Amino acid sequence: MTLLDSRGMTVSTHSREALQQYEQAVELSAGYYVDPMATIRVALDADPDFAMGHCLRAALVVMSTDRSMVPMLGASVEAAEAIGRRANDRERMHAAAARKWLQGDFAASVRAYGDIVVEYPRDLLALQVAHVGDFLMGSSTMLRDRIAHVLPYWDNSVPGYGFVLGMHAFGLEECAAYSQAEDTGRRALAINPRDPWAVHAVAHVMEMTGRVREGIDWLTSREDHWAHDNGFAFHNWWHLALYYLDTGDVGRVFELFDRRIRPVASAVPMEMIDASALLWRLHLRDIDVGPRWLELAQSWEAFAEQAYYAFNDVHAVMAFVGAGRFDLAQRTIAALERKATGTDTNAMMSRDVGLPLAQALLAFGMDRYNDVINLLAPVRTIAHRFGGSHAQRDLVHLTLVEAALRSGNARLARALAAERTQLKPASPCNWQLTARALDLAGDSMGAVKAHEKAEIRRKVQLGLRQVA
Structure with a gap:
């Protein structure tokens, strides 16, 4: 039978x-x-x-x-x-x-x-x-379209329909169809409130559109549904930490890191990726993270010469640089160099994105900020080739703008900050980067008047009040 x-x-x-x-x-x-x-x-x-x-x-x-x-x-x-x-x-x-x-x-x-x-x-x-797989390959349009292929065959009568809608919501978000993505994610959760991927999709919408306060409320109000007995909870906690980081609440970020994102040492790649990504964001702000880098670097050490998936390797290098383990960073880069000569999928990912990005991270750790700029400028437009989401790959842009600021390149820093404020005008962090770029420029940019600087600072304060 x-x-x-x-x-x-x-x-x-x-x-x-x-x-x-x-x-x-x-x-x-x-x-x-x-x-x-x-x-x-x-x-x-x-x-x-x-x-x-x-x-x-x-x-x-x-x-x-x-x-x-x-x-x-x-x-x-x-x-x-x-x-x-x-x-x-x-x-x-x-x-x-x-x-x-x-x-x-x-x-x-x-x-x-x-x-x-x-x-x-x-x-x-x-x-x-x-x-x-589309996510791991950075194929944004297929994240959307792959699910669209099957939607005519699914409805409420088919078990798992909510999961399908949750996946579609994420694909829509990665293609910047934010309103449709949010509607679809909410539909998925009306069917199955315990779908963390649908919760995650809507959290991405709020992250990408700078709706910080809503994002905090969105995740915390649904915590009982996604945070227990779930292998994806650490990533939704990571998103919550990003919201708090945008507000400047570093104490809450550390609390989430220690209690939720990395409460114990783990060698699971996806968990280590989020830990590296969050600590690197703090590193870019010159915030002391204590012994956290050292512990994380120890967990990544076994991966140093694997060159199995470039996205993982780059996040390992973040931890090695943060911990001052430049030897491990160099070993990982050497492995990426060897992999880049190959012909398989990860060889392409390593050659196009993973290797130059890893080299840029090491250069950043060595205060060679002009090298960071030269390495990241060609990569930023093709970074999707090594996977991840727009929110995760934002580290490339954040590292580039910080390198521009630290190298004294005021015009590049101002241009990069302008990109960010145009995309997310409600983000306090983006306006703070803009203010730093203008301070760096001083009187060298004649079009920038004192009242413009005052207006930017007003926007920073307004954004902070909105998310308080």
């Missing part, structure tokens, strides 16, 4: 227990709840030849970007392939897509998961992996 999952997809198992555990693991994965890996192990114990069970385990490794889990990926792919014709066509497509990731062809792997979605638009697992 052929069994179907809850969305009508055929599966190769004849074990209802295995299917039940698989279904639970898919939902845990889609909602970033804990622990889908443990749940799928139960399914495979019930049926070791359950192809989709092995494919789900492979998918979890793909989305982790953790090289230490590659042996598990290899074992899962081989187990699925060994089942042969007893697996159905969809399951074999999953195994082939995961195999491409294992081989280092990340871009082809994401396309292959996308092909599954076209053929089987209600395959929630393939949809999530393709969506996360």
